[in-house]
Amino acid sequence: MTTNEPSVTIGDVSHSTFAIGSHARAESRHQAAERDPAAGELLAAVRELRADLARIRADERIRALDEELAGAEEEIDRTGTTGRSRRQRLRELLADAQSVLSLFTSAGTVAELLAR
Numbered sequence: 001m002t003t004n005e006p007s008v009t010i011g012d013v014s015h016s017t018f019a020i021g022s023h024a025r026a027e028s029r030h031q032a033a034e035r036d037p038a039a040g041e042l043l044a045a046v047r048e049l050r051a052d053l054a055r056i057r058a059d060e061r062i063r064a065l066d067e068e069l070a071g072a073e074e075e076i077d078r079t080g081t082t083g084r085s086r087r088q089r090l091r092e093l094l095a096d097a098q099s100v101l102s103l104f105t106s107a108g109t110v111a112e113l114l115a116r
Contacts, residue, residue: 035080042113043076049106062100065093069110087114 035043046069053066068090072082094101094111101107 035076038113038116039076039081042082042110043073045106045109045113046073046076049104049110052104052106056100056103059100061093061097065090065097065101068093090114 050066050069050073053062053069056062058066068086072086072090075082075086091111091114094107094114
């Protein structure tokens, strides 16, 4: 026996707000992660370096560095900090691209903040 009842399928609801029912009400409050002062400094330096990188012709090393910097920026915005493995990867990428990055003081700032 089949019924003509409507069906509802809900997929992934991560980071979503929804309500079901005739009197349902949904509220959503998203709060940015609290960031420590050191992460705030690093975030500003990462953004400055990414802006500088946009001004040069990128090779494979610079593209890899920019991708990792973008990930760090997103991670700081989302969690308020960066993980140890990301900081280590950024140090390695900065060292690898040092010949190009020596032109930018922003690269020195990021490297200094990562060393802390």
